[in-house]
Amino acid sequence: MEALLTAAFLTALLAGAVAAGVPLLLAGLGEQMSEKAGVLNIGIEGMMLMGAYLGFLVAFESGNGALGFVAGMAGGMAVAFVMAILCVGLALNQIVIGIGLTLGVEGLTALLHHFQFSTTYPRLPAAWRMPVPGLVELPVIGPALFDRHPLVYLAFLLVPLLAWLYRRTALGLTLRAAGEKPAALDVAGIDVATVRFLAVLFTGAMAGLGGAFMANVAAGIFIPFMTGGAGFIGIVLAMLARGRPAWVLIGAVVFGGALSLTTALQVAGLNVPTDLIQMLPFAAVMAVLVLYGRKARLPAALGLPYVRGAR
Amino acid sequence: MVAAPSVPLGTMQAAATPARPVPATSPVVELLGVTKRFPGVLAVDHVDLALLPGEVHALLGENGAGKSTLVAMLSGLVEPDAGRIRVAGEERRIASPRAALQQGISTVFQHVMLVPTLTVLENLVLGMSWWRRPDRAELEQRLAGIRSAFGIALDLDQTTGELSLGEQQQIEIVRALLRRSRVLILDEATSMLTPQGADELGALMRRLVKSGLAVVFITHKLDEACRFGDRITVLRLGRKVGELAPEGLAAMDQAAAVEEVVGLMFGDRSIAEARAPRLRKAEGSPVLSVRGLTVTGATRLARADDVSFELRPGEILGIAGIDGNGQKQLAEALAGQRTAAAGSIVLDGRDITRAGVAERRRLGLRYLTDDRIGEGAVGGFPVATNAVLKEIGAPPFWSGGPFLLGGIERPGRIAAHARELIDRYDVRTPDEATPIGRLSGGNIQKVLLARELSGDARVVVFNKPTHGLDVQNIMASRNRIAAIADAGLAVLLISTDLEELLDVADRIAVMAAGRLTGIVANDEGARARIGALMIGRAA
């Protein structure tokens, strides 16, 4: 046990939790917006993967990290755009399309990667770090939290920003109405399709950014299928958070911690099978669902397309 | 609506006497020859309509007359295929709800269009520009103005879904006032109100038009149109068949006005097919006894609380009350779809409180749900399958029994059974293999009724059996219910239409907030006593 309480272990754990947690946080926050607006965005896994692929590719080819993130966001939004056209515009089944898009992006990115890099996995230079003066000196938390890529700080800042948006602005009301009773929003004079369209695009941007972070900052390389269900965890985080961004943050850090436990344990000199560790986050989700499943209240119109005049 | 001629004229006269100013202004909104076609139906056919400020314009017609489509056009939900719309003299399109609101046209829909999980305040500001922050102080100030002018007070912090439907309707009216509307459309606004509530709404409409608003009052109830409308437009089968202007209405006495409108509404169809008097009265010992039945529900109102009654063979017991006061919960508890938290149900001397749906059905307790298409039938299944949906696996429609996965289907038997029912109940359908969802509401209702009455029925629970049907089917349904009781079955008839209960029931109970507040015999003074019970006064 003593080995587990060393500064090195704690730093590695926390640092890993942040690295693995930030993509989940971004995905969860993005999904939350879609779900609030009434769209169950199963395609988020594909959006993340597209973000990871494009983000990596552009950063690799241009040598410009920031450009990579822009590309990642654009990639996620491109997939989201297709989803929005089909599911919001044409009111097609959100689950079928979500699965289709995820499968398609998985195949496409793996294929493209193969044709570009064959079986090599080139690595990006170490990601840019922006230490926060003063705070970085703190023991354990300093190196783990305050010596990171700027995107990490940005992701954390999004949490209070979105919370404010949902609670205090008319936009928050609009989103909630779109998910709870779209017909009421429609007759109140706001176009439901536009609201949902934009919400899905936001999800795509967040997921793409999360994917790009995963490839460019956390891993430094792109591997086909590398998101490995992170998007789905994002969906679960959004579902369990009951509309509150702060809960997505808590969930993301917990899951990130579970995902990074292997590395941290190795730092501590313990060897636990990777498979067992990989089960932890999913087992945790199931445990939480068993305990709190009934309370995971979802918007009433989640997953249901809205067509004006149809009853 | 149908029984309107039998309404005591005294009550209507009283409300109709105040002299009304004849407005001499130009219309705020005009519809000129608007037409709307849906697949297979000409919903609205060259209708002209002029809405004048300071006037309650009653739009009267039965189901399918085109009222809803006109409302949808005015509120921007559908656009006419032909015809023009003028707003304040200028030709306009109303392509979306937003456009309607911008032209100053607000609608209070028949089904509440508020978000139940938001607070009253949030619903009031819903729809404002997204970058603006709701300004509570300003809103409260304006609400104070509305309260003094129209007498509507709202608690801004309540969750909307916890309010009664009448209170929610007031929120929608206030929202229209906040938007400074010029036209307010009230779509079947009295359907969720008590008789007293309807009168109050009438008085409110009067205050609203006095302030210069044009009010459109849509209803299928004849007496309401005559009581509240300054001008009455009658629609039938998508056409405007007549309009009674204020001058004309003022000149007529109430009975003449009603007669005039009846003529317009139903043409030469006879509506008051006199029903043969009920053959028999309740007799013998009770077939169904309910004692202290309590069922928990989702809200304060929607539950059953200590309900007791007895039902004898040949008797129709009506349950009156405003929608959402536990009628559905009571019906489902009787049918076995909900477990009782307390109390007992005894059928033919046998305690069935713990019995399931199938067993109760087998013992003769049948339930005809109000949600025909969502709950009563599976829209995508053929008529034939729906006719046996409550007997899945039972012989003679399935053979082999439990050992062969509940039995092998015998399509021939099922189809033959369905054809027999279609024949006997006069169901209009291409054939028994047609998905039931393609039939009209009246025909679906016939299939469900046929299903519930097949075999040995003893007690039938009807929940709003004529809701949403056209007048012919309403009459047929009422006759059928009377005939069922005459045949010696016991009937529990839940209805929000008081006229219907006064028409066929032997006794009428009033249900409010989950409790039976009283049971009265259906005789001379029943209407007044029921009205008193509905607002919580003893009869």
Next chain:
Amino acid sequence: MSASLETTLDEGGADTSGPRRALAHLALVTLGPILAALVLSGLVLLALGVDPFAYYGYVAQRGLFSWLGLQQTLTRMAPLLCLAAALIVAFRAGIWNLGIDGQFLLGAVTSAALAPFLITVLPAGAVLLVAAAGAALVGALWSLLPALLRAYQQVNEIITTLMMTFLGVSFANLLVKLVFLDPGTTVPQTRTLPVADRLPTLFGTTISGGLVLGLVAVVVVHLVMTRTAFGLKLRTVGESPLAARHAGLDVPLLTVAVFAISAGFAGLAGGIEILGVHGNLQAGWNPAYGLAVIPLVFLARFNGFAAIVFVFFYSALMIGGESAARRIGVPHYFTLVLVANLLILLALAEYLDHRRRRAG
């Protein structure tokens, strides 16, 4: 939401205007998306500098028109058919069982653990029976938690079944590496069932006998769902849980039954794959057939016989595609692209068809 399959797929082809037009119409909304998917995916190939005609030609030649390839195709059909049976039960009953990959893998582990061990004490026939039954049982058990959560707590099964798949993949690896490891090899894998004791092949070919099991599974599921009281109960729950409750059906219990049957078939699919083809299970093996079978089942409109046809062509595509990966250098990920295109275009075709019919 789970009961909303019909929003994309209403009674396909149930046109009242005569059986011939209905058939033509069905062909249009089925073949249309297939052709469009082939074209669209062909464009992807073209963009990658691969001649799509050469590729499709090679795949067809290899998967369909060579005897060796055809035998492989028919063998590959076995697990896919069982998975199709699993999905038909679930989808017809309105349950989104998206966890069939996990159920499949745990079924496979069960068979791979049981068979090589039992073969030392039981005759081969009994071993196969027990191992297959064990696979189905474990597959069903793996769905128990999502089933209970859905039936009694109304927790969305899409999420829970997906979670159980992720969990299942790791758990299967863990079992192989820690519990059922064959000490005799250096690669982490289970003990191997001797070739002679595996599912018998058919008529002197190399086609696995699992094909028969798969065909039987799909046909039985189809008949049960369309011809029996039990099937009608499940379909009623799927179409409208409200109507099912009104009709006196025990909706939660039937829901659990649907999960058990569906996951049972998925587990059986894994068992068949081990008992018929591989004989053992290597750590990390996860063919992930599941998500790809979904479009096929949709395309077949939940009809078992149509599903057999589509599974056949998809198997040929897989076998041909795997071979093309070695020969032409297009990784088999391409089939994912094709399947995704198919799924999306199918939904689109349904939409267009729906609109056309409502307008007409």
